[in-house]
Amino acid sequence: MDGPSTxxxxxxxxxxxxxGAVVQRTNFCTMGAISDLVLMGDGRRFRAWCLAIAxxxxxxxALHFGGIIDVDKSIYLTTNLxxxxxxxxxxxxxxxxxxxGGCGGKTLVRLGSGNLKSLVVALVLGVFAYMTLRGLIxxxxxxxxxxxxIDLKAHGLTSQNVGELAGAAFGLPSGPARVLAATALAxxxxxxCLHNAEFRRSGRDLLAxxxxxxxVVAGWIVTGVLGADEFEPAPLAxxxxxxxxxxxxxYLMTFxxxxxxxxxAVVAGVVAGSFTTALATGTFRVExxxxxxxxxxxxxxxxxxxxxxxxxxGCTVGQGITGVSALxxxxxxxxxxxLGGGYLGIKLLEQExxxxxIRAIFAxx
Numbered sequence: 001m002d003g004p005s006t007x008x009x010x011x012x013x014x015x016x017x018x019x020g021a022v023v024q025r026t027n028f029c030t031m032g033a034i035s036d037l038v039l040m041g042d043g044r045r046f047r048a049w050c051l052a053i054a055x056x057x058x059x060x061x062a063l064h065f066g067g068i069i070d071v072d073k074s075i076y077l078t079t080n081l082x083x084x085x086x087x088x089x090x091x092x093x094x095x096x097x098x099x100x101g102g103c104g105g106k107t108l109v110r111l112g113s114g115n116l117k118s119l120v121v122a123l124v125l126g127v128f129a130y131m132t133l134r135g136l137i138x139x140x141x142x143x144x145x146x147x148x149x150i151d152l153k154a155h156g157l158t159s160q161n162v163g164e165l166a167g168a169a170f171g172l173p174s175g176p177a178r179v180l181a182a183t184a185l186a187x188x189x190x191x192x193c194l195h196n197a198e199f200r201r202s203g204r205d206l207l208a209x210x211x212x213x214x215x216v217v218a219g220w221i222v223t224g225v226l227g228a229d230e231f232e233p234a235p236l237a238x239x240x241x242x243x244x245x246x247x248x249x250x251y252l253m254t255f256x257x258x259x260x261x262x263x264x265a266v267v268a269g270v271v272a273g274s275f276t277t278a279l280a281t282g283t284f285r286v287e288x289x290x291x292x293x294x295x296x297x298x299x300x301x302x303x304x305x306x307x308x309x310x311x312x313x314g315c316t317v318g319q320g321i322t323g324v325s326a327l328x329x330x331x332x333x334x335x336x337x338x339l340g341g342g343y344l345g346i347k348l349l350e351q352e353x354x355x356x357x358i359r360a361i362f363a364x365x
Contacts, residue, residue, distance in 0.1 A: 004227055004234040004262055011222030012262040016269020017276075019215045019239060023109045024274040025281065026208035028052075030316035031097045031106065034342040044202050047193040048209035049320070054189035055213025056325035060220055060238075061182040069224030073236045075313065076328035077159040082313065083333060084148040085141070089311025090319070090334035093242075094341020096304025098349060099297045100125075103316040104241030104305060108267060112274025114286045117294075121302040122245055128306025130246035141311055160329040181327055215239060216322050223262055234262055238325070240318025241267065242309030301345075312337070 022028065026048075033045035064071040071077065097103045100121045102110060107125065110118040131137045152160055157168060162185075167177025193199055193209070200206070219238030227234025244263030251258040278284035289295045309315045312334040314323055320338060323331025347357035 004223075004260070005229045005232060008222060008227040008229075008234045008262055009260055009265045011226050012219075012265030013269040013272075015215055015218050015222060015239065016266035016271075017273035018218070018269075019105070019212065019266070020109055020112060020270035020273025020275075021277040022208060022211045022215070023105065023270075024113055024277045024283075026204050026211075028205075028208040028212055029102060029106050030320065031102045031342060034094075034339060035098070035346055038343060038346050043196065044199050044205045045208075047196060047199045048205040048212075049316075050189045051193045051206070051209025052213040052216070053321050053324050054186045054193065055210055056216040056321050057182055057186045057189070057327070059214065059217030060325035061179075061186075061327070063217070063220055063224070065179070069220055069236060071220070071236070071326045072159050072161070074326055075235075075237070076319075076323040076326040076331055077161055079152040079157060079159060081150040081152055081160050081330055082145055082148070083150060083330065085145060085311045085313065086319075086330045086334040087337045089308045089313075090337025091341035091344070092304050092308030093312055093315060094308075094338040094343075095345040095348070096301040096306075096308055096341075097316070097338075098342050098345025099301025100305055101298065101301070104245060104309065105239075105270065105315070105317045107302075108241065108245075108270040109274040112271040113278040114284045116286060116288045117298055120295075121298055121305075123249070124299055124302035125242065125306040125309075126245040126249040128246075128303045129242045129310050130250060130306075132307045132310035133243055133246060137307055144311075161327045162329050162332065163327055165329055178327065185324075185327070212317075213321065216317075216325055219262075219266070219322070220325075227262065237262060238322040239266055240314045240322055241270075242306060242315050242318065246306070246310075308341075 028048055029045060030049055033049045036042040037046045060071060063069045104125060107118045107121045111122055132141055157164060161178055163178030163181030164174045166181055167174050216238050223234045223237050240263065244267050247261060248264045248267045251260065251264050312319055313330065314334065316338055319331045319334040324335060344357060344361065347360050348354060351357045351360050
């Protein structure tokens with residue numbers, strides 16, 4: 001068959017099914033994590049997100065140093081550092097996900113649970129993601145990248161791994177520096193999560209963080225081990241949603257001229273996993289827009305998510321968990337920018353104007 005092997009596609013479906021079921025059942029939500037923290041001072045879902053990152057870092061780096069996968073071959077660790085895309089795209093994505101009521105992964109989970117608003121969000125997100133990836137907006141994106149990206153190879157570096165960057169700055173060998181960076185990041189996140197008594201008592205959030213992190217590790221195994229076909233190797237990747245949603249729409253529209261990929265398989269699996277779990281637990285509910293304002297917010301938010309997610313090379317899962325698990329500097333930058341954009345979005349919904357949101361942020365600071 002053309003494209004990834006059947007095992008890779010089936011593995012992607014299983015990873016997606018697991019992710020969809022876990023998120024639907026535990027209410028794991030990165031946008032909700034920011035909202036809970038800002039509006040209610042409740043950090044449990046934010047710590048679940050951080051726990052997922054820690055688990056993904058530990059698993060991914062164990063696979064890399066164990067020689068099972070070579071994470072340096074992933075898109076996240078190229079020597080072409082798109083710092084402007086990570087900052088601007090991440091902020092745009094974070095703002096968009098608050099207006100649209102959730103990130104790309106949560107949108108697919110809600111779609112499987114009967115939320116018709118998420119169907120509109122997924123369609124618009126996919127269209128704008130593809131426009132930014134290969135369509136009309138791509139022209140501007142490519143020019144921005146050409147003008148601002150930093151070629152790390154010209155500075156004697158082989159990747160944007162934070163360990164290697166730190167090692168070069170302090171005169172340490174790349175290998176030990178990478179191990180130290182991975183250990184410091186994982187332990188720091190684990191201490192941050194488990195130090196909080198409320199989070200330790202929240203079995204649902206503990207389970208959500210653990211299992212979401214493990215699905216990211218499983219994604220690397222599927223593409224890096226099952227996908228290591230001699231003739232048709234799958235690109236090394238794990239869970240991400242923005243570009244794959246756009247590719248999924250293209251695949252549905254041009255079935256005979258498109259290739260089924262790991263990302264498309266994951267998207268299908270997430271919707272199916274959420275759908276079956278919602279039916280099994282009696283939580284399937286058909287929901288629609290409340291009013292015209294609700295529709296407009298979701299349309300604008302989904303467009304921002306699609307464009308921003310491609311600019312940033314990923315979403316709250318694709319960059320915030322998968323990319324960070326590879327210790328990519330660009331992914332850490334995008335994650336921080338997504339947090340900032342999400343915070344701005346929450347204030348925008350509170351104040352109902354961009355000026356009011358900015359004034360509220362500076363007043364609080």
